[in-house]
Amino acid sequence: MEERDDQTFFNLYHHGFIRVAVCIPEVRVADTTFNTDSTVKLVKQASENNVVFAIFPELGISAYSNEDLFQQEALIKSVIQALSEILETTKDLNIISVIGAPLRVDFRLFNCGIVIYRGRILGIAVKSYLPNYREFYEKRQFSPAEDAQSKLIDICGQENIPFGSDILFEVKNIQNFKFFIEICEDVWVPIPPSSHAAMAGATVIGNLSASNITVGKSEYRHSLAASQSARCISAYLYAAAGPGESTTDLAWDGHAIIYENGNLLAESERFSQKSRIVYADVDLDRLAQDRMRMNSFGQNARAHKEQLQKFRKISFPVSFPAEQRILLEREYPRFPYIPSDPGKRDQRCYEAYNIQVQGLAQRLKSSGTQNVVIGVSGGLDSTQTLIVAARTMDLLNLPRSHVKAYTMPGFATTDKTYNNAMELMKAIGVEANEIDIKPSCMQMLKDIGHPFAAGEKLYDITFENIQAGERTSHLFRIANMRNALVVGTGDLSELALGWCTYGVGDHMSHYNVNASVPKTLIQHLIRWVAQSSQFSKEVCEILLDILETEI
Template sequence: MKDGFLKAAAFSPALRVADCTYNAQQILEQLQAAAQRGVKLAVFPEFCLTGYTCGDLFLQRTLQQGALDALEWLLAQTRTLDTVALVGLPLLVHGKLYNCAAVLCRGQLLGIVPKTYLPNYGEFYEKRQFTPGSTEVQTVTVCGQQVLFGTSLLFRCRQMPSFVLGVELCEDLWSALPPSTFHALAGATVIANLSASDETVGKAEYRRALVANQSARLLCGYLYASAGHGESTTDMVFAGHDLIAEDGSILAETAPFAGDHAETELDCQRMEVERARNTSFEPSAEGYVTVEFDLAPEETVLTRRIDPAPFVPGDPQRRAARCELILKMQADGLAKRLEHARAKTAVIGISGGLDSCLALLVAVRAMKQLHRPAADVLAVTMPCFGTTKRTRSNAEILCGELGVSFQEIRIANTVRSHFADIGQDEKVLDVTFENGQARVRTLELMDLANRTGGLVVGTGDLSELALGWATYNGDHMSMYGVNAGVPKTLVRYLVQYEAETAATAALHDVLLDILATPVSPELLPAKDGEIAQITEDLVGPYELHDFYLYYVLRCGFGPAKIYRLAKAAFAGRAEYTDAVLYKWLRNFYWRFFAQQFKRSCLPDGPKVGSVTLSPRGDWRMPSDACATLWLAELEQLKPGEQ
């Protein structure tokens, strides 16, 4: 439960139709085992105490009483279980029969939620036996307990206020306006659906999409527990297709007919963050009653996969499609800017590194989109003190294969003249030595763009902007920054994708060699012809920084939770000890706050994903904000002192 994590499970126990005693025993066995695994929310199917396929037997008082007896027995048997459980049963209230979900915890009935929408088409005929539930909440007596009854009920955990449970049943989700919509607007962060969805061809895919989309629309966790083996097969079969989704993603699922259960951890805290930032999500709790309950606070062991590369799809096909889409977005943004500015050229400083390579590939695509020759792209290499033969050669080969105009400007003399102007000793390899070169490069590009009637295309990426790894008014500045929304981990895959689809073998080979070249600004003198300045040795591994960046900006999590997630995501990686993860997380926060002034005046550039640092778009932050609170929280987490 720490950090907002809730261990939850959806079950489809094998049952016997109308055998309430047997069914309750099956439920209890699974519930007890789940509680031992730390499950705090357990959802069972619709009518799991009786079976969904009882037909007109539901109208028999014997079956109704049998379900109540089974529920009372379950309440007695679960007094010591620290788990909220939901079970389905028929319930007679004021002479009418309802299809209900009973919510129980530690032997207490927290509430009973009736089904709102009763299907009466195709193979379903629930209106024959049941009455739709009402939003009006009333008090009824069930199993000797006074309990609230109605659809407008929510259940909140006192020890974990971000866990607010709403309940609906099967058809409710499939309706045009599901009750869960209102539950979420009233504050529910988790929706439980007790279902008895029979299986037909194609239905599993539709069901999966329905659950995922509802969790995305409502910014919630969604558990769907469906009836399985043991239901009558007179006219239907039930596959026990259980699903758990969170904010549009399926986290856990049982394959139809697998006879298993779905179990994972929901991040209730994330749901609160998502809703706080979404101004279209307008709370409305009118008519709702919230029942509070207690669970013993404990740290939830994470079993859900924490992706170490949240910006990069793991599936090769999805990744290729994502790369193609991003390249099209970047190219279209640049094409529009070139067209609007009537630019005769797109001027790019090409270093032989990844970022400038990607910018060049995008520029060539933009010219093609505008039906202009690739030669309208002017690629400029500006060798100086740190340039190596490898990067210089790769830059020239790349430009030749792409058919762009290529120019070399040796800037060493200009830099030396500049150093003389300001009194900088060339032998002092300090920040002035480095930034002086970067600013001269930008000067050359800007003036060359003026001379050729063009505009300068920026090459810096999202990760560099987050860390401030750019020279202010040097490579920090351009007339359009095509890579500004692309994190470094994704830059690699975009270039790799272009290599895999390259028109020539030479282009394929040079792109792969650029990928294999260490990331470096090449601002310090080379050693024995090799790159002397490795960026990741100085600022840290980009895969860690991109991971931190995602959870800081996209999820709004604090340092403690991000550190915990990082340990889970990179577990098993020997190079990423707790101390290493901590060191670079602290470095990330320090740099992120200290370097905001560079992001406050960024050039225009296209947003391509959900995380961006444009001061005009998604990220507005004062340049003089203090990192004190974040660093203080991190100070409590030093490895060995936890």
């Protein structure tokens, strides 16, 4: 076996991730020299942090708020000079940069995103939709992408550079890394260009935006970026213009956000007076897997096949930092199903608990059964099942006595869990029962010749499974006798790991309300039920006591 190269293994680029950045430089209106310096500094800073892809705000080389200065020949020429300088000063950097600039093509002025890598312009994305309402009047200076006659242009000493709004960029040596650029208003329309680009294969969308700030607008930006990244099953990078733009008519907050499939990965401080960069590690493998599983994504792409075939694809390799140690900076929650934010956690608990209740209620209605049988141990899983069943009876306008609850102490049952079970059953108002399973377990141990029956202290798998099997066997026969359904208590974690007794054991039930609930969530559900007073004060106190019981 080959010896593993730890430097290579501990490198995010070898595990389906890429590091991306949204850069917000300080600018000065129509001062391309200052803006070029600000841009280059951030490109170098991002490169030093092992970023492979970085975007900048809309029209960042000239600034956005130039108004009719965009028509000045001096500004148009200085933009070309600035681009040449950026190409020269970044030619040794292994980073793809997307820079916003106005370009004159076919005697028209276009709002462009220029894709640069190692001193070469790979392609130029053009803004498709120009806002001309409220505070915007871009059509006064610019033309939309559809007005461009040229598909290839020459600029900065380079020839035949792809130009338009139909360009898809593919990084050949990083699997699943295809990106598309749209500009500001493009994402505010009903069907953004990035929707088609994602169906054509783009996994990363960059939006070069100016996006002046008004009260409440940042929340709407979040909604747009989150929704578009989720619909496109992609990463979505959004850069809004920051310090230095003119405040004669508008204000700016320099908002940078990065989303991945609806989840916020990074966000900048707003209203800063300094240049800013935000970073995120994007999981390309996850995006590819999600698209594969969501088969309707491919169906939608097939419906737009003719439109998708119009995209021009630019393929190129990059020299990413493959041989060095680059650890993920992205944080993954210790408990992935449980939000760390208390408000979100309570909302999830509310939903999960009521999903359980609704599911059981529908099963009882459809089966014509009004009774349930539950084994109650005094532990967390059976406690959650019991409070779900009790609330289900409330929902169906049935007395809680229709819940036939049985505690079945075995050889290792502690006084604490036994008392928890008895107190909880009585406090909730279900029918409380007790069956001592030790005699029937001992009979089986004798029948199969297990050493424990002869006095040997052997607590093996057979010993444990006999107790689980006896409990389940009792519950099913009681259900036969009492015209009831056995409601299971095992959680998702136990079922997924096989941490249960297969067959006649806790693996089996007529309906298991915990089957989709991970063990890490169970305690939060119980705590939410107690703290939100879903039951009486006495019940809630018992629930909190059960949560404190060490197992």
